Amino acid sequence: MSRILLVDDDPDLLRLLSMRLIAAGYQVQTVETAEAALAQLSVERPDLVLSDVQLPGMDGLALFDAIRTRHPALPVILLTAHGTIPDAVDATSRGVFTYLTKPFDGKVLLDRIAQALALVAPSSRDHTAREPWRDAIVSRSPAMADLLAEAKLVATSDASVLIRGPSGSGKELLAQALHKASPRASRPFVAVNCGAIPEALLESELFGHVKGAFTGAVNHHRGLFQAADGGTLFLDEIGDMPLALQVKLLRVLQERSVRPVGASQSVPVDVRIVSATHRDLDAALLEGQFREDLYYRLNVVTLTLPSLAERREDIPLLAQHFVERLARKYGKQINGFAPDALKALATAPWPGNVRQLVNVVEQVCALSTTPLIPLSLVQRALRVPSVEVLGYAEARRRFERDYLVGLLKLTDGHVADAARLAERNRTEFYRLLQKHGLTPELFRQEGSVADERQEKPAS
Incomplete structure (x- = not known):
């Protein structure tokens, strides 16, 4: 069911349009201002925005510009009175799908909405049930829809894939989806975090070892390459792999065989490599921390996961x-x-x-x-503070001002009494009042008598 965000400050028209669209089978969210529409868009992206041009505060044209910046693929239809037709016409040249003048024909409106929605790719949520290869990836955003479409194309080949993206963005889930969509789906998917295993153990984990190869090697051990034979090996955080091991990995990729630690013979392996990193490998190349020949072996196809803030x-x-x-x-x-x-x-x-x-x-x-x-x-x-956290200097300034205000209230604005309570001489106390912009007279009760001579600061 397509979702429409309806924006109009006329409650009657809003109700009428909402009823008509719901009857036509659409899911409708209504708001009365452009500002509320943008807030709603930050929570949930609809499939289409239908907005009046004349709105209180930000108008419909400004709303369109904001939508165009944040969601360039989201279609917008404007409803306009005769006086704003020129503006609406101009907006269509900038990307508004269409505009309708009030009063408009209900059938024409529904036709225009259907035409706009026909140009929008179906939400990725609608595809999920029909595409089990990506059922673990929950998404409806255009950025992820484009990425998954590219991933599905890449999955059918045997090309090595490098997945880039910030930590925590779901690189292993994407690697698993690639495996499920590939001809290797019935064979193993094996994942290893190259940065989480000590360098001394990583070679044995990847390539295996024979009994007696080193102290503690009491049995033969099949490495992860052999465990993934016929399937996919996912090398997570490949940018953290030590240089010495990068050389051996390159040899495995070139020869398509592994030699376990301590063995004299190589073992053939048939493995597709998917690797991932949150590091800037281009910078690592320039700094000599990553081998250029290995980089090009791994980076046949690059898929870049957006951060959560980008989706x-x-x-x-x-x-x-x-x-x-x-x-x-x-x-x-x-x-x-x-x-x-x-x-x-x-x-x-x-x-x-x-x-x-x-x-x-x-x-x-x-x-x-x-x-x-x-x-x-x-x-x-989220660790959002429930109280305002201040720096020490600002906290001290606020405390000092509040303290002085309290003293002036207590003494009805009599500086001599307030200074005495603060254990400060009047000259120093006046400087403090001046520093915080406080005027003693403002704190004096009506009818209060003050000794003006006593209240003057000492020279």
């Missing part, structure tokens, strides 16, 4: 997916997130990407006592 449309979908999974783990009846909590998730920076989102959702599921997870738990999990 915000997926955040509500991912959060709900993790909630359903984790609610079962903790044996709780949790239906999802309160609206303000979901908005906080959708607008958070996510430096840790999907891995951080999983951790946040697990924490709130473990602590939640209600069917809808509240904003307070999300803020706690």
Whole structure:
């Protein structure tokens, strides 16, 4: 079911259009301002935006410009009065799908909406059920849809693939999807993190060893290359592989055989290599930390995973997916997130990407006592401070000013009494008041008598 975001400040027209679109089989979200529309877009990306041009605050044309910047593939239809037709016509030249003048024919509107939606690729969520190779990747964003389409094409070949992307973005999930979509799907998928295994053990883990090859080698050991024979070997964090081992890996890729540590004979292997890194391998090449010949062997095809912040449309979908999974783990009846909590998730920076989102959702599921997870738990999990955290200098300045205000209120603005309570002479006290822009007279009660001579600072 296609999702339409309807933007109009006329409640009657909003209700009428909403009823007509729902009757036509669309899922409709309504808002009355452009600002509310942008907030809604940060939470969930619709398939089409239908907006009036004349709106309070930001108008429909400015809304279109903002949408064009953030979601260039999202179609927009404008509703315009006669006075704004020239602006709407100009907007079509900049990318608005079309515009309709009020009053408009309902059938024409539905036709235009159908035409716009026909140009939009179906959401990746709709494909998930029909494409089991990528069923572990939860997404509806255009960025991920494009990446997965490319991955599916690459999967049918035997070319080596280098997956780039920030830590926690799901590189291993993409590697598994490539394997499932490939002719090797019935054979093993073996993953190894090159940065997590000590250098002294990594060679044995990858290539295997024979009995007696080194102290502690009491048995023959098949390496991961042999374990993945006929299938896919995923080398995660390939950028952390030591240079000495890079030479041996290159030899394996060239000869398509491995020699276990301590062995005199090589063993043939048939393995597709998928590697991944969050490091800048181009910089590592220049610094001599990564071999150029190995780089080109591994980097036949590059797939780049976007960060979670670059695919915000997926955040509500991912959060709900993790909630359903984790609610079962903790044996709780949790239906999802309160609206303000979901908005906080959708607008958070996510430096840790999907891995951080999983951790946040697990924490709130473990602590939640209600069917809808509240904003307070999300803020706690995101480490959003509930009170303002100040630097020492600013905290001291605020305390000093509040302290002086309290003294002046207590003494009805009598500086001599306030200075005495503060254990400071009047000259110093006046300097403090001047520093913080405080005027004693403003604190004097009506009818209060003050000794003007006494209140003057000593020279």
